[in-house]
Amino acid sequence: MIDHEMGLPADGRVVAIEGLDLRVEPAPHPLELAHAEKIAAHWSREQRANPALYNGRLILQREMLFEKGHVRAIGHEASFASFLWWRRQADLTGACHLFGYPVLVSGDGALIAVEMAAHTANPGQVYFAAGSLDPSDVVDGRCDLHGNMRREVLEETGLDLATAQVGGGLYASYRPHKLTLFQLFRFAEPSEVLLERIAEFAKAAPEQEILRAVAIRSPDRDAQRYGPAMLPILDWYFETVV
Numbered sequence: 271m272i273d274h275e276m277g278l279p280a281d282g283r284v285v286a287i288e289g290l291d292l293r294v295e296p297a298p299h300p301l302e303l304a305h306a307e308k309i310a311a312h313w314s315r316e317q318r319a320n321p322a323l324y325n326g327r328l329i330l331q332r333e334m335l336f337e338k339g340h341v342r343a344i345g346h347e348a349s350f351a352s353f354l355w356w357r358r359q360a361d362l363t364g365a366c367h368l369f370g371y372p373v374l375v376s377g378d379g380a381l382i383a384v385e386m387a388a389h390t391a392n393p394g395q396v397y398f399a400a401g402s403l404d405p406s407d408v409v410d411g412r413c414d415l416h417g418n419m420r421r422e423v424l425e426e427t428g429l430d431l432a433t434a435q436v437g438g439g440l441y442a443s444y445r446p447h448k449l450t451l452f453q454l455f456r457f458a459e460p461s462e463v464l465l466e467r468i469a470e471f472a473k474a475a476p477e478q479e480i481l482r483a484v485a486i487r488s489p490d491r492d493a494q495r496y497g498p499a500m501l502p503i504l505d506w507y508f509e510t511v512v
Contacts, residue, residue, distance in 0.1 A: 277336035278444040282502030287442050288339035290451070292368065292413035293402075299330050301356060301364040312358070313351035315375035322389035325351045329403040331366045334449055335439055341442060341451065343368050345413065347397060347405055352390065360448040371398050371452035372419040372431060376389060376461035381486040383500070384426060384468070387479055396484055397451075397497035399426040404496060415451060423455075428466070428471030431455050443502045450499045454511070461485040 273280040275467065302309065317323050330348040345368070354364050374382040386392045400422050407418040420431045437454030442449070457464060468483035484494060489508040491501055494506050 272448065273444065273452055276334060278442060278449075280446055282443045282445050282499075284502055284506040285336075285442050285444075286339055287440050287451070288416060289341075290440070291340060291342045292345065292415065293343065294329055294345045294408050294411055294413060295332075297346060298348060299348040299352065299365065300332065301330070302348055302352045304364065305352075309349070309352050309355045310402075312355040313334070313349075315464075316351075316354060319447040320389060320391075323354075323391060325352075327405050328353055329408065330356070332369050334368060336365050336442065336444075339450070341368075343413075343449075344404070346391070349490060350391075352403065365448040366399045366449070367402070368449045369400060369402050370415045370419040370422075370452065371400050371450050371499065371503065372423050373398055373452050373454045373507070374423070374427075374429070374434070374464070375437065375454055375456045376464050376485065377456075377458050378415070379487075380503075381507065382427075382457075382461065382464050382468075383484045383486055383494075384480040385482050385484055385494070387402050387481045390479055392497060394481075395497040396494040397500050398503075399423045399480075401426075410484065416453075419453070427468045427483065429457070429467065433457070441506075443506075444501065445498070448499070450503070452503060 279475050329345040330344040330345045332344040351493050383396050385396045403413045434455035434457045437456045440453050472480050474500045489504045
């Protein structure tokens with residue numbers, strides 16, 4: 271089923287894309303202005319339950335559109351508290367979320383993901399090392415998706431995407447109000463070497479966001495506690511790439 275407002279299938283089906291225009295406007299996000307008190311109250315409850323949560327800044331989109339092979343979006347800087355409140359809303363109105371997913375592939379064909387630590391916002395979930403776009407990813411009023419992916423992978427795993435071979439173009443997977451943009455990055459090392467490198471890096475990291483690294487060798491949805499954005503990509507990879 272096509273989401274006619276967005277222009278993409280609403281079931282997460284993977285679609286190749288030709289380009290991006292991810293604008294960021296300087297004004298506050300309308301969501302924050304409209305729901306400031308609710309956001310603050312929700313954040314207070316969340317932080318009491320998990321004091322390790324950090325209210326940093328990210329880029330939260332106001333609107334997104336897929337047209338003629340291109341993804342176009344308008345975002346605003348917002349607090350993590352605003353994002354966390356928004357994603358708890360059943361209808362997800364007032365905002366949308368776009369993020370990059372660097373899909374790491376080992377030399378022996380396994381996908382390399384991470385399991386998030388207990389103190390993070392997604393405890394126990396397994397997904398590709400990634401994070402929301404943030405103000406450091408904005409260059410001349412546009413989001414640098416590739417810079418974001420490289421930074422997030424380096425921060426969480428110690429692996430540098432610059433040393434990997436880019437495996438084809440960009441792809442999109444859309445669920446209502448949430449857009450995953452991903453690309454394959456192929457490393458020469460086999461999975462056991464990459465897992466060991468990530469484990470050593472995570473052990474030495476001052477802030478240990480990940481519990482462990484995981485090698486994925488099948489599309490079995492029950493093999494790990496996958497984040498929802500992972501599932502269409504696993505289906506696509508094991509059906510069309512392997």
